[in-house]
Amino acid sequence: xxxxxxxxxxxxxxxxxxxxxxxxxxxxxxxxxxxxxxxxxxxxxxxxxxxxxxxxxxxxxxxxxxxxxxxxxxxxxxxxxxxxxxxxxxxxxxxxxxxxxxxxxxxxxxxxxxxxxxxxxxxxxxxxxxxxxxxxxxxxxxxxxxxxxxxxxxxxxxxxxxxxxxxxxxxxxxxxxxxxxxxxxxxxxxxxxxxxxxxxxxxxxxxxxxxxxxxxxxxxxxxxxxxxxxxxxxxxxxxxxxxxxxxxxxxxxxxxxxxxxxxxxxxxxxxxxxxxxxxxxxxxxxxxxxxxxxxxxxxxxxxxxxxxxxxxxxxxxxxxxxxxxxxxxxxxxxxxxxxxxxxxxxxxxxxxxxxxxxxxxxxxxxxxxxxxxxxxxxxxxxxxxxxxxxxxxxxxxxxxxxxxxxxxxxxxxxxxxxxxxxxxxxxxxxxxxxxxxxxxxxxxxxxxxxxxxxxxxxxxxxxxxxxxxxxxxxxxxxxx
Amino acid sequence: xxxxxxxxxxxxxxxxxxxxxxxxxxxxxxxxxxxxxxxxxxxxxxxxxxxxxxxxxxxxxxxxxxxxxxxxxxxxxxxxxx
Numbered sequence: 001x002x003x004x005x006x007x008x009x010x011x012x013x014x015x016x017x018x019x020x021x022x023x024x025x026x027x028x029x030x031x032x033x034x035x036x037x038x039x040x041x042x043x044x045x046x047x048x049x050x051x052x053x054x055x056x057x058x059x060x061x062x063x064x065x066x067x068x069x070x071x072x073x074x075x076x077x078x079x080x081x082x083x084x085x086x087x088x089x090x091x092x093x094x095x096x097x098x099x100x101x102x103x104x105x106x107x108x109x110x111x112x113x114x115x116x117x118x119x120x121x122x123x124x125x126x127x128x129x130x131x132x133x134x135x136x137x138x139x140x141x142x143x144x145x146x147x148x149x150x151x152x153x154x155x156x157x158x159x160x161x162x163x164x165x166x167x168x169x170x171x172x173x174x175x176x177x178x179x180x181x182x183x184x185x186x187x188x189x190x191x192x193x194x195x196x197x198x199x200x201x202x203x204x205x206x207x208x209x210x211x212x213x214x215x216x217x218x219x220x221x222x223x224x225x226x227x228x229x230x231x232x233x234x235x236x237x238x239x240x241x242x243x244x245x246x247x248x249x250x251x252x253x254x255x256x257x258x259x260x261x262x263x264x265x266x267x268x269x270x271x272x273x274x275x276x277x278x279x280x281x282x283x284x285x286x287x288x289x290x291x292x293x294x295x296x297x298x299x300x301x302x303x304x305x306x307x308x309x310x311x312x313x314x315x316x317x318x319x320x321x322x323x324x325x326x327x328x329x330x331x332x333x334x335x336x337x338x339x340x341x342x343x344x345x346x347x348x349x350x351x352x353x354x355x356x357x358x359x360x361x362x363x364x365x366x367x368x369x370x371x372x373x374x375x376x377x378x379x380x381x382x383x384x385x386x387x388x389x390x391x392x393x394x395x396x397x398x399x400x401x402x403x404x405x406x407x408x409x410x411x412x413x414x415x416x417x418x419x420x421x422x423x424x425x426x427x428x429x430x431x432x433x434x435x436x437x438x439x440x441x442x443x444x445x446x447x448x449x450x451x452x453x454x455x456x457x458x459x460x461x462x463x464x465x466x467x468x469x470x471x472x473x474x475x476x477x478x479x480x
Numbered sequence: 481x482x483x484x485x486x487x488x489x490x491x492x493x494x495x496x497x498x499x500x501x502x503x504x505x506x507x508x509x510x511x512x513x514x515x516x517x518x519x520x521x522x523x524x525x526x527x528x529x530x531x532x533x534x535x536x537x538x539x540x541x542x543x544x545x546x547x548x549x550x551x552x553x554x555x556x557x558x559x560x561x562x
Contacts, residue, residue: 079524269531
């Protein structure tokens, strides 16, 4: 088994490095737009698979499926969020792409800084998102390290797996930029779909087949709690899934990379198909595991436990699925954060006269840096890391009102943007680190933070002097 | 971009989807496991149809072509901060 595991792993690693190298060979030159938005050449397959593969992180393959094991309210909220996210992404992306293409934007902080006419706001948004988002990257190194250790029967230590995984991902992201990220995401997305297509029938079989599984699925874990007791859990999952996709910097930059708007439209349609498939994967695994292997705690161990019990020969396959899931999220995070700091800190504030070649090199260095920081955090593997990661995801949603304001609201002002963003971050952090939010589930703190954010943004904007209408027209009035 | 019936329908359909989906735990008819999951699948279908309506009818890409494509890459003028 160890031999087979290692062979599969080596093939996977060589494949990813080759794709990254080939993407670099096919690049259109050493320019900022090439490194961060793949020269605006990405097709609909690249966009959709990239969003799907980035969403399906190592945490999804190991942890989220575990949550759905015995929690239908969370599962249905997840399903609703998955068909809302592409709707919101088109609502945001159709304008963001056109404005981004016109002004050569490769991050949403470009849009925020330019629309609200504030370098300081751009810097603060960028800093906050990078600080909170970097620990999130490290989770994608922890899962693969653990799963390789399990798949090798404990022969390969956790740190070896995490380092091998991190080095491969950092190398191809550093070398090929966004083009390598998108090409490898397509391959990793296909690996995940193929892996789950093998694993799901085996798990349904372990539950006694489709009809037996459905008959034995206990009512108490398949029904909502009486008297609306599950309402906030459904809402909370809907909220975090529906709004995290358009908000997270590792996936919303995909809205800027399309060849044209027709390609982006095809990408959004393909994305909803892939996200519905991800929901069905969660349903089938949640149901079959609840019947086949009930009572496993903590629930994030259930996938590994089920594979070991019912199909130990599939452990190497599951390991590759976890590696593909983790790598597709880590590479997107690295390139997203590198783009923000290269443009917001380096090009705008340290060296405004930097050549494209220079910016390309700085982007590569920062990709390396963020990858190494994430790897170091993963090797330390601090206690309660998952808690900080949930907070990171929540805080990184707080720039969403500013983005929507810049795209759609003529009356948004710089003071309003400051008030909304700062208040939203403070409230979200408060409800994560100091006090428990009144709304349960993963989206509770960020929902309250977002309500306060929007409220302050609107009220302060209306109370302050509007931006010059000619300036606003450069963003919102550029369409035929 | 003027308001059209298609745009209004885009929003009406999405609000109906959000209402029906998010109130599922309060729905008195969803009392069996079959009804809970059939409802969820129906909502997934409705949400998907809404996306197709949004991108092909309500807000198609044609409406977002740029007025002036000759000035690509030109950055908006920056104001000096005090």
